[in-house]
């Protein structure tokens with residue numbers, strides 16, 4: 001062996017300027033060349049469960065790697081080792097060569113953890129100079145640092161690889177790639193990176209049974225046996241992982257108690273171990289399992305556990321996404337069904353009054369297409385409103401909702417009476433107004449007819465008796481509060497019976513209708529006219545005193561006497577009598593009407609076709 005000092009100088013010359021892999025490679029080849037050792041190995045401790053020795057660089061192709069042994073069985077992981085002879089037993093080389101000289105250094109990281117070894121081996125006894133370890137120590141330390149860097153970079157590259165895979169899968173998920181295809185891709189990619197892994201994904205169905213969804217390298221006959229598996233505390237790895245919502249690791253399927261009923265199955269399909277990770281989503285729901293099988297009994301390394309956990313998290317996210325999408329789909333189908341089938345016009349309006357959504361019925365009601373409506377604002381369909389008034393109205397709409405009547409203008413300009421229910425909601429974090437409009441035009445028209453029927457005398461178009469009496473009470477109160485005059489005329493046709501008798505009841509009706517028209521013409525807006533008996537009428541004249549009322553009564557008498565009413569071939573003429581009374585301080589409706597009635601009686605008694613005013617009750 002050359003002089004150790006020369007070895008150090010040559011190493012400084014040839015390898016010190018290299019870095020990384022190159023440094024380690026150079027170191028191995030230079031040491032072989034300079035020391036003349038038959039074999040130089042640079043190994044690292046593999047990440048595997050038994051920390052096997054993995055040769056990274058060797059000076060010859062054979063490598064001389066005792067691959068199946070944990071490296072700490074071979075070398076000390078802390079101290080350099082200089083062995084002279086007798087290595088045959090403890091270093092069973094592939095070639096079974098008797099290494100008589102062996103010089104081994106552990107390669108340590110910054111925390112003095114052993115990452116691997118550098119070994120010089122030679123068949124000749126006492127081949128290495130005793131001062132060589134101390135002399136090479138600086139190179140060995142540098143080799144440790146370089147190996148640490150190398151391993152860090154590899155670890156980082158692996159992490160990046162998984163991150164890329166995950167983000168690619170999530171991107172595909174967002175783009176709508178079918179879930180089954182995505183699950184298969186995940187498994188394929190993992191098996192590509194870790195060829196000894198045989199992965200499987202089981203999913204819980206709606207009955208709570210497990211169903212295989214991906215497992216490309218597992219025998220299909222084995223997967224068939226998993227169909228419909230019910231989870232349980234001792235059901236293999238996957239059934240138990242789902243049951244406990246916890247990882248279940250069976251390193252040796254022939255020994256693990258959960259696998260007792262399935263040992264024969266595991267042996268038949270060459271399954272040595274099974275590590276199963278439950279797929280638990282963000283809400284804690286278990287969707288299934290991600291499991292990794294090995295042909296031989298194996299325990300997961302910390303790195304394998306990280307991959308298991310990360311993959312399970314990704315798969316749970318995919319499954320949760322699908323569940324959410326399904327729920328959203330069914331909800332949006334439900335909403336669409338409501339929007340399409342609702343009888344009322346439904347809409348969602350933003351706080352500026354813009355239509356965000358509208359039901360088919362609202363489109364039909366207003367005569368616009370959905371597309372047209374979604375480009376419109378509420379003020380375009382509410383006559384008399386402005387953008388500002390609509391915004392104010394919407395801002396005042398609360399979460400409890402309100403119901404009110406309104407009018408909408410349709411596309412062809414028609415006005416619709418609507419009953420609106422409105423309520424403020426939050427949609428995508430924004431306040432919006434949910435509105436429901438019911439077309440009540442027909443109901444309102446009917447209501448108006450009924451109201452009219454209840455208040456109006458059908459024959460004359462004047463108020464009926466109850467309405468007139470109610471109005472009288474109101475007018476009376478107003479006059480008393482305002483200290484304003486109020487007069488009442490009581491009008492009765494003269495000898496009306498004769499018209500009926502001579503020309504028939506229909507002729508009498510025509511006369512009454514004509515009288516109604518005549519009275520409406522002569523009266524002011526504020527006056528109130530009603531038919532309170534067969535041919536008896538009452539007029540309320542707010543603001544008129546007794547004399548003015550008498551004047552008006554006489555004008556009415558004249559107007560009526562000038563009426564000519566055609567009934568068949570006959571032209572009918574009539575006269576009337578009127579009693580006039582004016583509100584006095586101690587009057588109520590009853591005394592006022594009674595006085596007007598007395599005045600009418602007096603007019604009849606005096607020969608009819610005249611008006612008589614009574615300023616005080618007759619004695």
Ligand SMILES: Nc1nc2c(ncn2[C@@H]2O[C@H](COP(=O)(O)OP(=O)(O)OP(=O)(O)O)[C@@H](O)[C@H]2O)c(=O)[nH]1
Nearest residue numbers: 492493494495496497498500505506508509534535
């Ligand atoms: N055609 C028609 N006649 C009615 C109606 N209501 C009441 N009458 C008639 O009105 C007439 C009232 O007759 P009377 O009370 O004797 O009064 P009159 O004939 O007008 O005589 P004086 O009032 O005393 O001038 C009766 O013949 C009733 O049948 C109606 O709705 N239509």
